[in-house]
Amino acid sequence: MSKQSLEAKVEPELIRQWIQEIGSDSSAAVPLLQSIQKKYGYLPRKAMDLVVAGTEINASQLYGVATFYAQFRLTPVGRHLIKVCHGTACHVSGADRVNTSLRHILGITDEAEDTADNGSYTVENVACIGCCSLAPVMVVGTEAFPNLKGADAQRFLSKHAASVGEHLPGKSGDGDAVESGSAMEAHA
Numbered sequence: 001m002s003k004q005s006l007e008a009k010v011e012p013e014l015i016r017q018w019i020q021e022i023g024s025d026s027s028a029a030v031p032l033l034q035s036i037q038k039k040y041g042y043l044p045r046k047a048m049d050l051v052v053a054g055t056e057i058n059a060s061q062l063y064g065v066a067t068f069y070a071q072f073r074l075t076p077v078g079r080h081l082i083k084v085c086h087g088t089a090c091h092v093s094g095a096d097r098v099n100t101s102l103r104h105i106l107g108i109t110d111e112a113e114d115t116a117d118n119g120s121y122t123v124e125n126v127a128c129i130g131c132c133s134l135a136p137v138m139v140v141g142t143e144a145f146p147n148l149k150g151a152d153a154q155r156f157l158s159k160h161a162a163s164v165g166e167h168l169p170g171k172s173g174d175g176d177a178v179e180s181g182s183a184m185e186a187h188a
């Protein structure tokens with residue numbers, strides 16, 4: 001399955017219903033975007049067009065709000081979401097290296113992209129997830145992977161991919177020495 005298959009099917013009646021319930025002036029922009037994102041996981045282009053057509057909010061205002069707040073995204077999320085903590089403790093412990101390593105094994109080469117071409121995984125940078133003593137940490141689904149050193153991130157992702165039947169389109173081997181860590185249930 002490709003990344004295109006992640007595109008949401010937007011129901012125009014639903015968007016129109018939200019506009020009726022929430023409102024159509026500029027103060028409705030954030031709650032409308034929140035409803036759309038909650039339903040589809042991102043802000044599909046078609047839904048954005050419907051909001052512009054059905055409210056007093058013009059396209060530049062709407063996209064201005066959508067790009068200002070980190071909670072909104074304009075592209076679909078992969079079938080599995082990897083959250084890489086970039087809080088202070090994780091940052092100084094190598095969060096950037098974890099990120100690079102994951103993008104490498106997922107074959108994500110475009111800086112502006114965060115999802116593998118086959119739609120399998122999205123790599124998202126997040127703020128502190130509350131287990132700083134175990135930095136650096138990533139969360140895949142509900143599972144947290146602490147103390148990521150060397151090739152740990154790639155190794156854990158390979159295991160996860162095998163367990164859920166996903167193919168990793170990139171190459172491994174971006175890590176340094178392999179040191180073991182173990183997964184734990186995420187509380188964040």
Ligand code: FES
Pocket residue numbers: 085086087088089090091127128129130131132133135136137
């Ligand atoms: S900084 Fe990463 S868990 Fe706190």
